[in-house]
């Protein structure tokens with residue numbers, strides 16, 4: 034239960050890499066606890082009432098756009114979803130370390146997701162001519178697994194939580210593997226598995242996973258990433274070892 038009398042301390046990472054006079058440091062702010070106070074709402078209050086220069090990313094405020102991911106006490110989380118009632122009186126808010134830093138706790142995830150999508154050619158490949166009057170209907174059993182993978186909100190938390198991704202900047206990580214899986218299982222996509230070989234049949238693809246399961250532990254949408262990984266690996270090993278299509 035939230036103790037509304039709590040005075041919360043926020044130690045927030047500050048740095049503007051564009052400003053040569055800016056030195057990385059932490060600023061500490063106090064916010065009074067209240068019901069339903071999230072890390073995002075606390076940062077908004079700090080920005081509005083204490084320091085207008087505080088820079089963070091926010092968009093939907095409701096767990097659907099992925100933009101607000103930060104490290105809270107060392108763990109990657111969505112600031113808008115993370116409730117203060119579940120945290121101690123003192124929290125440290127830092128940017129995700131994996132991605133290019135923009136300012137304070139904001140990072141550039143868009144570039145990484147765009148490059149990943151280009152590497153995988155992450156869009157539908159079909160030889161059917163597009164006709165807006167005819168729906169391309171899938172059987173339920175075919176579309177439900179696609180929807181499950183499509184729930185990814187590109188928050189970058191699985192990449193931040195992945196030791197392998199921090200060791201190998203080329204590693205596609207769970208978000209990349211989930212994107213590849215989404216098109217490989219889609220019955221409307223005509224690509225053969227071999228067309229993903231250069232990106233997936235490698236140490237920076239499915240063989241780069243070290244099974245530390247940070248992705249599973251922190252994905253805010255609880256996408257079954259290790260399961261999707263397992264299916265990809267089984268199919269790829271079947272292709273490499275047994276010549277299966």
Ligand code: SF4
Nearest residue numbers: 185186188189191252
């Ligand atoms: S798979 Fe989960 S943790 Fe990774 S980017 Fe998508 S929603 Fe975020």
Ligand code: FES
Nearest residue numbers: 094098099101113
């Ligand atoms: S602001 Fe969109 S997920 Fe948090």
